Structures are given as structure tokens and as C-alpha cells.
Amino acid sequence: MIQTFEIAVFEGDGIGPEITEPCVDILRRMADASPDYELSFTEAAAGAAHYAKTGESFPESSMATARRADAILLSAMGLPDVRYPDGTEISPQIDLRKALNLFAGVRPVTVKAGQKTPLNLPAGTEIDFVLIRESTEGLFFTQGSGEVSQDEARETLRITREVSENLFRFAFDLAKTRKAAGRGPGRVTCVDKANVFRAFAFFRELFDAEAKNHPDLIADHAYVDATALWMVQKPWSFDVMVTENMFGDILSDLGAGLMGGLGLAPSADIGLEHAVFQPCHGSAPDIAGQGVANPFAMILSAAMMLEWLGHKHDNSAMVKDGTRLRDAVEDVVARGETLTADLGGEAGTGQAAAAVLDALFVT
């Protein structure tokens, strides 16, 4: 039976609309060509431009659309010149993460043979690992409410059993799925600082407890500082890494750097019910409206969405289409003929997206 899924689409600010349009077009064409699933898209307004126009950054109706949808596709939100009266930035994506309890920030890092990377990789070596950043607590727990006095400032790092157990279960399930798909040996690495902080010793203890439920998978640990070094020295050795919010925030930018920049870095923020898929980059106001933005990170995020929906709803055709879409982008990047300026090429957004369509349907 054909399954139908509703996708809430936040086209956002800056380059957001420019990269959302070709991405949704690709998804529509893939769904149209499939007898196994249908996608319907509902636009949801939110962000800095919407705030400037209406005085509202995240209308209740958009939150309702997000809650109702089967998945949420989001480009980028926020503009440097549009702020709340207290000077803080407009970031409805963070409101979504909190409201929908999206505890697992999934940041895949892949470098195919032939793809440009700042690393000097041994010939034929590829990188393919996933960093999972806990996204609702850790050192971000007191975000916006840290205590500051004349001589001292404090923030609180919070690790809870409930969130950590969900996080680690998610990490091991992901390693299992990857192993079944022939990606990685089925290893999960807990990245922490358990030698110095009791909170991280607690984090590690909960990790070890979950590891016992997965005798078919490998569980190991690494300190965060050593991990930063190894991500540069031997990034091919990782499979699934799971870590606290702030450590993950930092390491995921390092991961994006390994891929040659933010224009190729997709992400997903996943909870028990809901999930948001969005590129790691921001709204890039400096290049907005010029038709030169790189749409690949957005399209790779959409590929993650298809895979997630497919696994969740037992729809193998969607999982396959997600993989096909990721492969198509990776092929275009590895061939290097149709790249946008941020990757050293001359293609516009439309040409780059068209090359992905060709790789999907023509070649």
C-alpha cells in the first residue's frame, strides 16, 4: 500500500528559499517516480524576515504544522540585523529543538575518494562516520540564564539519565543500521572527559550500561581532546560517535571542515517522535539572492529525512531513495564538474541541483 507523508517546510531566511526550492523539487520528482510513497509539502513561516514583517518569529500555526507533520525540513534561519529588542538572535530552529525534545543531533561526515578535503588522505581512503551531539542539555542547559555577577560567571552542565539513555539507545541503533547497510563495523564511541568530571563519568556509566544490550556491536570510549586530534589524524577510523552538547557543537564544525566546508554538511535533530532535517550552515546573508548558494547540504539533509522516514515506517523504497539521493550528491561532488563557488567551482544553485537530478534520473 502506498504511504503518504506530510513534510513541514521552513524555507527560512537569507539563502533559505533559494536552496529549499530545488531541494523540494527533487523530493517531489523522486516521490512522483515511486509507487511506494507520496509526499505532501506544507509551507511553514518562521524566522527573522517573518519577524521583521509581522513582529512574530514563530507563529503558533507554524508550530502546529511542525507538530502534525511526519518530518520537518528546514533551511536556515536568522539574520544578523534582525534581532529581538533584547539583542538576541531570532532562531526558531532552537525553539523547535526544545519544544519537540529533539535530543539527538546527527551530523554525518563523509569524504569520498577524489573529493577535495583539507586533509592529505592516503590514496583511496574515504571518511564515513556520524557524530551524534546531545542537543537538549549538557553545557547548554543554562543557555541564556547563566549567572553573572561582578566577579564571577557560572553555567551549569546537566546530564540526565533519561536523556542519556535515549541518546545511547539511538546511537547503538544507528550503528546497527549502518552495519546492516555495509557502512562501518558497528562501533559506537562515547566521547567524554570522564577522567576529569564526575558528570562525564556518569555519562560514560550510562553508555556502558546501554552497550551491554548490544553484544553484536563494539563499544569504546575516547576523551574529547584526543578525539579532536584523531578526527584530523585518522578520521577514517570512526564509525558512530556520541557526545555531550557543547563537545558535539565544537566537533561537528571540525567534521564539517574535514568535508571541505559547511556547504556539504547535512544534519538532523531527532527525538522519539519528531525530527528536523536541515543543513549545518546558516542563512549566509552575504550571498543571499545571488543564485550562488550551494544546495548540497540541504539536499543531503533531505536524503537523511527519506532514510529516517523509511526506517520509522518500514518503507524500504524510501530508505533506498534516501541512499540514492545521497549517492547522487556525492557523485556530483566527487566528479567535481558542477560545483558552486564555495567548493571552488562556478556553478549556480540551479545548475548544481540540476546535476543531482541528472545523476538520479539520467546517468
Ligand code: ATP
Ligand atoms: P549561523 O550562526 O546562523 O549558523 P554563521 O554565522 O555560522 O551562521 P553562515 O550563514 O553559515 O554563518 O555562513 C558562513 C559563511 O559560509 C558565509 O561566508 C557564507 O556565505 C558561507 N556559506 C554558508 N552556507 C553556504 C552555502 N550553502 N553555500 C555557499 N556558501 C555558504
